[in-house]
Amino acid sequence: MTTPDTKRPRPGAGILKAALRRNAGAVAWGTVLMGLYQAGETAFPIALGLIVEHTLRDRSLGSLGLSVAALAVIITTVSLSWRFGMRVLQKANTTEAHRWRVRVAACGLQPVARDVDLKSGEVLTIATEDADQTADIVEVVPLLVSSLVAVVVASVALGLADVRLGLLVIVGTVAILTILSVMSRRIGSSTQEQQARVARAGAKVADLITGLRPLHGFGGNHAAFLSYRKVSTEAKHQAITVARVNGVYAGTALALNAVLAASVTLTAGWLAYEGRITIGELVMAVGLAQFIMEPLKLFSEMPKYVMMARASAERMALVLSAPPLTVPGQDRPATGGDLEIDGVRYGSLHELTFRVRAGEFVAIAPYQPRAAADLVSVLGVNVAPEAYEGVVRVSGRAITDLSFEALREHMLVNPYDGEIFAGSLRTNIDPSGTSRMVPEAVEASLLTDVVSLHPEGLDHGVRDRGANLSGGQRQRLSLARALAADSDVLVLHDPTTAVDAVTEQLIARNVAKLRAGRTTLVITSSPALLDAADRVLVLDGGVIAADDTHRHLLASDEGYCRAVAR
Template sequence: MTTPDTKRPRPGAGILKTALRRNAGAVAGGTVLMGLYQAGETAFPIALGLIVEHALRHRSLGALGLSVAALAVIITTVSLSWRFGMRVLQKANTTEAHRWRVRVAACGLQPVARDVDLKSGEVLTIATEDADQTADIVEVVPLLVSSLVAVVVASVALGLADLRLGLLVIVGTVAILSILSVMSRRIGSSTQEQQARVARAGAKVADLITGLRPLHGFGGNHAAFHSYRKVSTEAKHQAVTVARVNGVYAGVALGLNAVLAAAVTLTAGWLAYEGRITIGELVMAVGLAQFIMEPLKLFSEMPKYVMMARASAERMALVLSAPPLTAPGEERPAPGGDLEIDGVSYGSLDGLTFRVRAGEFLAIAPYQPRAAADLASVLAANVPPEAYGGVVRVSGRALTELSVEALREHMLVNPYDGEIFAGSLRTNIDPAGTSRMVPEAVEASLLTDVVALHPEGLDHGVRDRGANLSGGQRQRLSLARALATDSDVLVLHDPTTAVDAVTEQLIARNIAKLRVGRTTVVITSSPALLDAADRVLVLDDGAVTADDTHRHLLATDEEYCRAVAR
């Protein structure tokens, strides 16, 4: 789970700082361009006031022409700076959101400590909505600074006309931001709770889809629907709360900004009436009072977006800061494929000890299904080393010494319930598109009949979770994917429980033939696979009670015969 630029712990503030630091160039460039835009917008009413003042005093067509040219320059500056500034910021925003989506997805795919309650549906929401809202900080900061520039320029211009006008804008802006900053905190906490409820709803959907077939089987789909409806309703109520808070915030911000603009306009009119400012300065003041509504609105909205980005960043930190299942080592297993289980005690396993020689085809016949599941979990490194006793060694090295990537490349543990993904037969067998063993794997798993049924062959479309395949076809597709990896050590857990006896017999022979010279361990009670193995270990009460060939055990061990005979 750890990556070079991911440090633990990574709180929300740290994530936002990382986003800004990583896009420092775009943020600086965008700030300059958007500052030019806001300065140009502010300069427009100032220029109008100066033109009126100049026209009343000098009445010169040449001066009027220069004034119009100056307005044209201002308008051009406003147009181009907005266009290129937003282009720079939106590109940086989109790129940064993509980076966080990839990072969250990468971390979400790695096993984490069991006390971290993060479900796949929650990770999905965090990797999409929260990543997007976090990346908004790249746009928010430049817009915040540029709107501040507009307020400062307007305050200075009004202050030059009359100090009271400038002070009115400054004091009014500070008062507005003070009020809205308090309200923005409520928005941040409400948004964080909304995202959490939406994530829980997403997790519920993922769980229901995973168990859709069993639910239909015993008629539990109606109860499941009501369970999801309850969670979704909670998310809806929270969304309404957030919308209500946002509405109040927007209404208060708009009202306060309008009050300030009206105050500036009325004060300027009173000063003009008293003769303390000129007509040109009055035109400028009225123009700025109208213009300042936009940057003030933008300026007052920014705290809300900062709090929303912070709330989403805090949720991303749940994934990025989640402790790994185990601290991986840095070593790589040596070439070869010997596997040693030395005194492993975990769950139903009790001091389990055995060794698989490199290139051997070993079958393990567990009398208790729980023992099979526990052994598969330990071998797959889904159990932290401190949670079990004993040592597992791969090519002479303990699992704790190996990096996760190196272990996965060297040894594959294929679960009995391997997932099938939406795509095609080919992309399910070879997701990375790098295997040279796809034809052999298809033939060995007897997936050839499925390929031959469809004109597209291996490019035949597969629906999500293999919805358009039978149970046996899904299992053979999962087996083909495992065989196509051609890993040094392959561990298969009940790979043929959903196929008929004849097919199972052929698959067993094919696996033994294809895996010659490669270490293969099959945890199964299938007579066909047990017979194809070089030797069989009998696992009873978490320990090895017999070690022999399948046929000799059938002839000499009545309990074994009863356990595996079909």
């Protein structure tokens, strides 16, 4: 049975409600403390007016001392309530943003069927900027309520002096909020569009950097640059639009607040001139007219932040409400089992059937690269089971009967383009910090030269996507990570395409030695890896066309010889 925290959240408004409900205690305390702060701020000009009134009437040192003590209490209340109120709210905000980042990241790691076109760069933006802006709702609501408290207290105080002053504040506040709420809707829609365009531009440039060498190879770099320029220009224009709308909003809010403050001041001056309010009440009214601009400014900005939080929540919902690729089972496979593909039909695969026995090192030589990619997609659970025919079994259990966690613990599918993350060599090889195979994995992948090249060794810094590493170093780092996981079943897809022949030969021998007794499947056209395997399966036309050792196939199959010989 799913709990409220584990089920997938509803779009937009549902995510904001969940955030407020989860932080109800912090929101309540923050509202009380920030309301006390605003009430204290409002009480200050009221106290000044009363002090002037009583000082002019009594003219005694006792009254003056009492007045000073009252101001000290007000100032202390304002200071402490602000300090502790913001501490409570910012802690809740930060914690809530972290929760949503974890949720988005967890969803991104699970196989999900996304109907929306979201690239990895966009998911990253959603997990950072959108998560932060969504969590801002935890601060926005208490600040909105506290600003309302200040406006109400000011209206009541002015109304006690003269009803017309109180009504002027109330009517003016309603008018300001009505105008600004209409403008905030435009900000919300514009911000949502900007976030989407900026995220797409970030994803585009990340893909461009990753594929820069291949693009240079076939002369496609110019077209790729033009494509990025178009996406980037669209993002820039949208950012300018959002900045313009925000500027108009801020300017309008400031102007309207200033008009209201001036109206209250002039009305109070006129009433004092007519003798309808006292000098003390005039001082209070002028002080409140100046003070009220701050809570009004804050109050008028809140609709904008609410719409921005709503826009970010809607983008998070694109990821969080995406349906799962498949409903996972609950079973766990037996340790040290085999891998079986039984009658799989998907893409370019046609009734593909083969078995890798427990502890066997098998290589697949694909004659068509598309078939290799389709096979990796099926094994990596990147394709819904209903999208293909046939069954994939691990240790005799269909992968549809296994939980995702159990399947990943038992079988690791390492793609040829494995991601490299910002951090260090060590954190890329052993992200969890629990592997006991790091030294062996580094040696087997021949990453030792990279480690010894830097004084920091395994703690040498790695930039995002391995920008400070060569293509061969990135590939060996990805291979080291796969080997360090020490999974029962390991599937490698083209793990040595970016290294030279001598290095490839050594890596092949090392991998075969390190994986001895563990089930290993390598999809490759590398002669070194094919030779190191116990047997080679030739994948041609979507089916297994041959099954033999590499050397026997070289001697007996002319087509195989042409396909893999270098």
